[in-house]
Amino acid sequence: MESGEATVVLNAGSHYMLAHLPEWDVFTAVLRGRLRLKSAGITNPVAVGDRVRYEDDTIVEVLPRRNYVIRRSTNLSRQAHIIAANVDMAYIVVSLYFPEVKLPFLDRILVTCGVYGIPATIVLSKTDMYREEAPEAIAAFHEIYEGAGYPVLETSVLTGEGIDELRKACSGCVNLFSGESGVGKSSLIKALDPSLDPKIGQISEAHLQGKHTTSLYQMYPLASGGYVIDSPGIRGFGLVDLEKEEIYKYFPEMLRASAGCRFTPCTHTHEPGCAVKAAVDSGEISAERYNSYLGMLEEDKKFR
Ligand SMILES: Nc1nc2c(ncn2[C@@H]2O[C@H](COP(=O)(O)OP(=O)(O)O)[C@@H](O)[C@H]2O)c(=O)[nH]1
Ligand SMILES: [Mg+2]
């Protein structure tokens, strides 16, 4: 019997691909039934990036995770799905237009990354499509998110803007590419390493055919070093493992300001002497970010 440890590089629902990184010697594996049973409430007990122990073609154990990102479906089932494990950096890809970025959705992903201790960089993609037409909108976006404390990297696979920089940043790390479908995640991965073949423009096709978008998470090795995990478009992004009272701590600018609140605990909604509200009023904290926070408090009420 052959056994050993390897990393999960593809999760296709029913089967997995493993490799002995940094060797890219990909092989197929299935999951031992017992592992499935142990993870009630989680749709996938094994995720891309997981280190596992296998015996022959069967995964028998998931080794302890350094971190992971989990997504809870926003429908009634509230099933949780592990997006990826052992990630060094999450790149949250958004385009200002085509498709238009939804800030509450972006903020929700950023909070989730914070909860799971994964640093996040925002990639503002497809800049070739709106740099001329909307320079103010780009500047405003930078101000909001760099002001909050997140790096923002502008990219275009057409002009090549930001690609070298992104490639350099990805080197030596495991990088998760996340974000709504159609924002250009797969295109970016292709631009980072043209020898790779991630499926581009998949989602619109699946949408037209009314197909259920499969949850295919796949890791790719970059010729320039490091690994990238491509993920399908995420729609709902429910909060997991986060008490309502804790949400503000994952808005870095709110956490900073909250030191000055008169009352503890402070929900930063109605309390007198709230330093967060004062910072929103003075424009120091962006109204959009604060709105996202309020939205998350509201949503939290719905689910508990
Ligand atoms: N103009 C322009 N189009 C892009 C860029 N990146 C991706 N696209 C297009 O946007 C669509 C969706 O890209 P894809 O990489 O599949 O997005 P994903 O769903 O996030 O993986 C495709 O038609 C791409 O050709 C870009 O930088 N500039
Ligand atoms: Mg894609």
Ligand SMILES: [Zn+2]
């Ligand atoms: Zn407050």
